[in-house]
Amino acid sequence: MAMINKKLLHLTPSLREHFFTVFLSLFIVSMMLLLLIPRGFAANKLDQIAAVANNDVVMLSEVHTQAKQLRNQQEYARLPQQALLKKALDLLILDKLQTQYAQKMGIVIDDAMLDSTMQRIARQNHMTLEQFRSAVKREGLDYKTFRESIRQRIVVSQLRKGYRQSNAINEKLAIDDLITNQSRLLSKNISYKFQHLLFPQKKYSRLPELKALKQQANKIRQRIIQGEDLLSFPNAQAHNNWVSATTLSPSFLRTINTLEKGQLSTLFHNEQGFHLLKLIDKQGDQQHA
Template identity: 30%
Template sequence: MNNQTLHAARSIHPTSALRWLMLAMALSLPVLGQAKVQMLDRIVAVVNDGAIMASELDERINVIALQFQDKGQQLPPPAIMREQVLDRMITERVQLQLAERAGIKVDDASLNQAMSGIARQNGMTLEDFAAAMREDGYDWNQFREQIREDMIISRLQQRSVASRIRITDREVDRFLGSEMGKQMFEEDFRLGHILIRVPGGASPEDVQAAQSKAQDVENRLAGGEDFQQVAVSVSDGPKALEGGDLGWRPAAQWPSLFSEAALSLQKGEISAPIRSGAGFHILKMIDRRGGAEKVVTQYQVRHVLIKTDALTNSEQAHAQAQRLHDQIASGQSEFAPVAAEHSDDPGSARNGGELGWVNRGEMVPEFEDMMLNTPTGELSPVFETQYGWHFLRVDDIRDTDMSDEFRRMQATQALQKRRFEEELETWIQEKRGESYVDIRL
């Protein structure tokens, strides 16, 4: 999970199961004339003190090509494809380097939990999923490492961006009373997106050139050109290679710049270019639907948290959490007294680690992912979030009618998501601008 959390509570965002299956397929493709390819391998980009090799770029292009093939979409011209894919890889590499310097890692237990979730999406256990891939000749280790990198990037983004976002009760009240807040529970949007980027410190001439390009794109779309194909060929947005499809989201969870423009768009309509600090955006209303769910699923969760501090480093905290986990798993100790005595979350520790009924979106992504993927009554593996090392147990699951409290939580989550995405795009551009990038394509 580029984008994307750990705002108030969840997901890792491993993308769709299909993506990972196609990725696994691409990673397993045989390379003809392998010895010759190795001899001719060369650097296509230098990113700070690292490099991206031509073989890595070709491998990623194979993955994207398979995704296009599966969707029945036409591939963009090879030169544009290489530029788009390399640009994405550079952005990923910058973030992975930042994560390494910050000591952000994903241990095997957390990775296995994510892999189990992907396997379940395909109706298999993790062991069956791995065995099926190996039987077909797929490289399981490379598949795992790609997912690990996505999780690392997600943690970096959450630590660097989401942890700084604070939403006040007054903001929530004002939002719920606004027209957008009222529509939040009435309608979802699925938007297409094209970005014509304007780099930081651009001259007036550069801005004018970008605006002219955006206007030309709008004219092409108005003339009947396919939005997805145009997005693939010209967009600088994070979903360019997916045809600019940003997926479904409640109206209020879009960045305010998008939601305000999208409110008046009907299905199939395209907006005029919209200016932001990142450049010029063009939106397409792919679809819209009404009605938020009236019933939500809640999870009764308890956990133990071991924090790091001046006297306890990450390895020591991890070891202590694992020791306590094993005591409970083996039956030597009960969860509640262990949490009461050892957990560093004072609010839940006094209640034996009990967090009460938790909704989706209330916890940071690593925690929520564990919560969603841990069978009821079983202990999760030990895992790390921005707060320290945890393990948890889901005691019960229930469906409940949407309440005022839930509406406030949804509003808070929407505001956090909106602000996170606005800040994330700026942060990524800043970090990339601070990096040494030498493209040798």
């Protein structure tokens, strides 16, 4: 369990809670199954299930392969065999759960990317891929199983990378919320007339699609700066009646408070897509703390 806790420190609290909930439900079953692992398990015998991880299984052969890899690491070199098998099983269950979660998040490592990674690993060891495959087999490991374990590690790495980025975004959003709350307090008597241009995104847009949409929006922004009418573009709206600051969304309020009359905003983004605002007029006395 200590190793699992250490690995989970890299994940967000909600993701850690998800994995711990599932892991604890598997723990007793996996411990019972672990006791059934024969000490002299032979590779040519019928493979058996060591544990179940949601809709996936951990096979005894996987446990022994993982244990062999751990045995080559200094911190596990003197660990008793049953304790080593327990560590291997813990790691495999965690990897399976993380891989399943990553797949739900759309993180998939295809064969081409995996083959490229295997070739890089071989080159780092000054071998051809064929020589590396033979070296893996000489260590008593099944190459296909080893290859899939590398795929899982890449998937989990991508998952953790995504959540580190998510944490950074969440920290930025917390700062933005603080700024918005202060802006709302200072602007509660202010109203605006403005123009709004939306560049809508699809409900489940991926990063390349968002980048393309942002590039398109920036091109249109330049056209507006050069003299084209913002209202001539699709999804444009004119708010010719006074709009109170208290009715604006946080992202709109943060942006519009930075504008002078007649000024066009930079692009900003929310769950609807990318936006441009042009401030037409502003009224009301701003309160200063």
